[in-house]
Amino acid sequence: MIDLNLLPVFEAMVQEQNVTMAAKRMGITQSALSNALGRLRTYFEDPLFVKTRQGMLPTPRALELAGPLRDAMTLMRAAAAQKSKAFDPSTSNRAFRIYMTDVGEMVFLPGLMKHLRAKGFSVQIETAQLDSADVAEQLTSGEIDFAIGYLPDLGKPVAEASLFREHYVCMTRKDYTENGANKLTLKRFLAASHVLISSMGSGHQIIERTLNASGFQRNVALRVPHFLVIPRIIADTDLVVTVPARVAETFADQTEVRVHPVPVPIPSFDVSLFWHPRFVKDPPIQWLRELMLALFQEGKGKKAST
Secondary structure (H helix, E strand, O other): OOOHHHHHHHHHHHHHOOHHHHHHHHOOOHHHHHHHHHHHHHHHOOOOEEEEOOEEEEOHHHHHHHHHHHHHHHHHHHHHHOOOOOOOOOOOOOEEEEEOOHHHHHHHHHHHHHHHHHHOOOOEEEEEOOOHHHHHHHHHHOOOOEEEEOOOOOOOOOEEEEEEEEOEEEEEEOOOOEOOEOOOOHHHHHHOEEEEEOOOOOOHHHHHHHHHHOOOOOEEEEEEOOOOOHHHHHHHOOOEEEEEHHHHHHHHHHOOEEEEEOOOOOOOEEEEEEEOHHHOOOHHHHHHHHHHHHHHOOOOOOOOOO
16 A cells, blocks of 8 residues: 655655756655655565656656546545534434443433533433443444443543442431431441342442441341332431432432441542543533533533533
8 A cells, every 4th residue: 555645755856847846845855855756666566767868757657647646645635624514402302322320310411411402402312231351342433432430440442531439328217317327337337137239330239348348247138230229218217228428419319318428448449430532532422521521620610601
């Protein structure tokens, strides 16, 4: 396959029919142009330009190639000069697919959809819940446009921007007390019956590992695969659940529950936005990435106008 960088050399020689002038035209040394001309001659198996009294005149093969190669250069220049078509979210019905867990949907979708509707944007949002092992592959293929969450196994070449640092809290019913005290002590935490949420993004593995490392063990009375039923169960029973703080804030706004610090130090974690570098210059992807960073990145919230 021909090196496309050689085409401007051919074009300059056709126009100048002089090695020195062609090199000057291209802004390279005469030896560099001669080297490139040699590569062209090898590729096309033809002298292409022959020295005469009138200059370096093109051979019949060079004249035969001049038209097609000139057209190729025109197309290349047009493609290079063409700017990406601007993306207008107010008229586009582009559908974006975003990987997030059910806890991610609770944290991100309300704010995202509120902003899109308030701005009159007509784009569509579709969430995808899939095995975390498939996220990188689907970002690469374009089957999903973004992923949001705590995904420590996603490495290069996937790109990442941290949104915020998250920590865990406990939730109990509103009137959860013992001997008139509503503080959730370590003793009460260990004695209580717990709900364990086993969905991706719940962090149950981090919690269990931390408790085991400290020599503690929870009494798990209920295991559920998602967060949907948690507020009603906690509000109506004496069960305790450990969840990310932003999830607890959402539940507390909707249900009569009380939020407590976890009486055992549990590591916090980064929630990030992920995308693939293949699409970093794609205008729709650029637009939504900048919007989500403006909406959700710590320190940038409520500044979005994109």
